[in-house]
Amino acid sequence: MIKTLEWTDAGVRFIDQTKLPTEETYVTCKTYEEVADAIRTMVVRGAPAIGVAAAMGVALGVRDSKAIDHGELKRDFDRICDALASTRPTAVNLFWAIRRMKNKFDAISAQPVANIQRSLIAEAQQMLVEDIATNQAMGKHGAVLLPASGSILTHCNAGALCACGYGTALGVIRAAVESGKKLHVFADETRPFLQGSRLTAWELMKDGIPTTVISDNMAGAIMRQGKIAAVIVGADRIAANGDVANKIGTYTVAILAKEHGIPFYVAAPFSTIDLNTPDGSQIPIEQRSAREVTHMAGKQITPDGVMVENPAFDVTPHHYVSAIITERGILREPYTETLSASMRVNT
Numbered sequence: 001m002i003k004t005l006e007w008t009d010a011g012v013r014f015i016d017q018t019k020l021p022t023e024e025t026y027v028t029c030k031t032y033e034e035v036a037d038a039i040r041t042m043v044v045r046g047a048p049a050i051g052v053a054a055a056m057g058v059a060l061g062v063r064d065s066k067a068i069d070h071g072e073l074k075r076d077f078d079r080i081c082d083a084l085a086s087t088r089p090t091a092v093n094l095f096w097a098i099r100r101m102k103n104k105f106d107a108i109s110a111q112p113v114a115n116i117q118r119s120l121i122a123e124a125q126q127m128l129v130e131d132i133a134t135n136q137a138m139g140k141h142g143a144v145l146l147p148a149s150g151s152i153l154t155h156c157n158a159g160a161l162c163a164c165g166y167g168t169a170l171g172v173i174r175a176a177v178e179s180g181k182k183l184h185v186f187a188d189e190t191r192p193f194l195q196g197s198r199l200t201a202w203e204l205m206k207d208g209i210p211t212t213v214i215s216d217n218m219a220g221a222i223m224r225q226g227k228i229a230a231v232i233v234g235a236d237r238i239a240a241n242g243d244v245a246n247k248i249g250t251y252t253v254a255i256l257a258k259e260h261g262i263p264f265y266v267a268a269p270f271s272t273i274d275l276n277t278p279d280g281s282q283i284p285i286e287q288r289s290a291r292e293v294t295h296m297a298g299k300q301i302t303p304d305g306v307m308v309e310n311p312a313f314d315v316t317p318h319h320y321v322s323a324i325i326t327e328r329g330i331l332r333e334p335y336t337e338t339l340s341a342s343m344r345v346n347t
């Protein structure tokens with residue numbers, strides 16, 4: 001099983017996703033600042049993974065705090081949480097995870113400093129275990145939506161690497177294959193960071209799931225040829241009305257799917273659902289550096305001085321989403337009702 005991240009006594013250990021698929025190397029972040037940097041620079045990326053990474057960063061920072069009383073520890077804790085919360089704005093799992101660490105801190109704040117430190121490490125480790133179980137549950141629920149055989153299109157990487165293992169959208173594909181379905185995956189390359197060609201293709205090939213990489217602009221033609229039975233993607237934030245923020249290009253894929261009568265599924269845990277954000281227009285969209293667009297593998301591919309836009313995510317309006325697959329089951333329109341009802345049951 002791919003270990004996206006893990007807690008070690010030396011620090012938080014990540015597979016370096018910027019080096020895949022040609023190098024499988026690992027980095028150990030020894031301070032919370034190094035964890036924040038790893039999130040910012042995409043050594044670790046993907047909504048659930050950066051949530052758990054942030055929680056482990058908090059645990060690491062608190063473990064190494066020199067605080068001798070609760071007041072000092074709380075000041076350190078707040079500073080560490082703020083630093084990790086400022087790394088990436090879109091995936092709500094990051095803020096969900098930091099909130100969970102804050103709740104834990106508050107619940108045990110009367111205890112001695114050493115106990116608080118130990119409990120926060122345990123909480124972060126527990127989040128990793130729960131994430132894998134959540135993905136497996138999503139897989140079980142979602143697998144029934146996929147056909148007995150055929151090709152599934154996915155965008156970005158919503159696999160083991162975006163989470164702590166198994167994956168969200170790719171978890172559903174994995175579960176379907178494990179149940180005997182004969183699936184082939186078209187992986188959108190996912191310009192500019194190439195999460196599809198570098199990461200999705202890498203992990204699916206490791207699992208022996210037949211995979212074809214296509215450039216993003218090929219998806220429409222392939223759908224028109226009748227080659228795609230379903231689209232499945234992950235999400236970085238789902239607003240209360242069901243609008244879905246996910247990797248830039250997802251919106252285009254959703255429109256293409258609707259035009260061709262292909263179901264468009266989103267697989268996401270409850271930690272991705274944000275009922276405090278009423279609709280997709282309120283979701284903050286991260287802008288990343290122009291260099292991701294102007295350069296490829298270190299080589300400049302655009303003229304000097306050209307203007308560039310690089311939003312990392314887009315928003316797919318809820319009416320394009322055929323179903324949202326969660327760890328508790330499948331949700332459908334009207335999402336304003338089904339999302340809030342399922343969140344009420346689960347809190």
Ligand code: MRU
Pocket residue numbers: 045046047048091155156157158159162168169195233234235236246247248312
């Ligand atoms: O910029 P990234 O690579 O962190 O973006 C990741 C995605 O958009 C994934 O599709 C998303 O996190 C869903 S996987 C749970």
